[in-house]
Amino acid sequence: MSQTTLSPTPLTIALLGEAVLRQQARPVPLPDPLVDRLAQQMHQKMEEQGGVGIAAPQVHHSLALMIIASRPNARYPDAPQMDPVVMANPGIEAQSSEQEKGWEGCLSVPGIRGRVSRPLWVDVRFDDLSGQRHHTRLEGFVARIFCHEFDHLCGLTFLDRVEDNRQLMATEVWLRKGLS
Template sequence: MPILRQIAQLGQPVLRGVGAAVADPADPAVQALIDDMLVTVADANGVGIAAPQVFEPLSLFIVASHPNPRYPHAPQMEPTAMINPEIVWMSDEKEKGWEGCLSIPGLRGPVPRHRRIGVRYLTRSGELREEEYDGFLARVFQHEFDHVRGMVFIDRVEDTRELMTEKEYVRLMPG
């Protein structure tokens, strides 16, 4: 039975480490972790969560885009576990977009990200997938990919004076 995991907050060393490759996606412990991450990200109204955010230093994350109070315009997709993810290529074109993070509650900032990316990962059943993402899904993938490399979104904010609280973000941002 999946359990709701505690989410590591900024300052926890696990958020700054590089996630180890998952040796065997079929390992029952990996499958249980994925189930736990799926319920944890849903409970937190997140659009993604990485294993380091639940205190597991592994190269694994969930992309679970869906419209919700934190991201009302997010596209709907089936929550997907991405094991040992890689970015194969990135567009030259970048765009800034507002991001928040379950590990840094109450803070938003504009982050430049590649508009389009090509990615490769293993599914929870061990199948190798290659996908192309653009826009919001490309942003979520890059955000979670940073987590398994020991980075958080505020590391990529170009001007810290642009950071704002979640409350001000909701008040000031249209729609």
């Protein structure tokens, strides 16, 4: 992480329109204590914001680092419970051809929800913070989280995946309608 330095100040969320959200993320060298620290800070920010995932570009670091952490909360009351997984240098090896539409929101796109098609499952590879390579299959909502965060590493947001602008909704209306 020699090209990136960490600020001692708390991380802030990059918002739609900021250049970092449209950049291809750089690979992360591992192991690296600065990457470990960034992952800790990202996890804390995700928890503070009530997210179920976060990617380094969302906190102004164009690095291939993300966390998926499904759990029921106010934004996703029906989310399955899982331990957080830090993923460096992730990739998709295979995915289902069958897709499912679901409502997504994003810490970097506050106040808006959109219906997005995602694969039912994805086979993924990633490095843990020690540099060990892992391969796993993610399914359902957890696969959706992975794809959403992986898009951030490719310079995309969920808005780029919405097929029809009529599939966008203010979060306040989404909550009032009880959609999930």
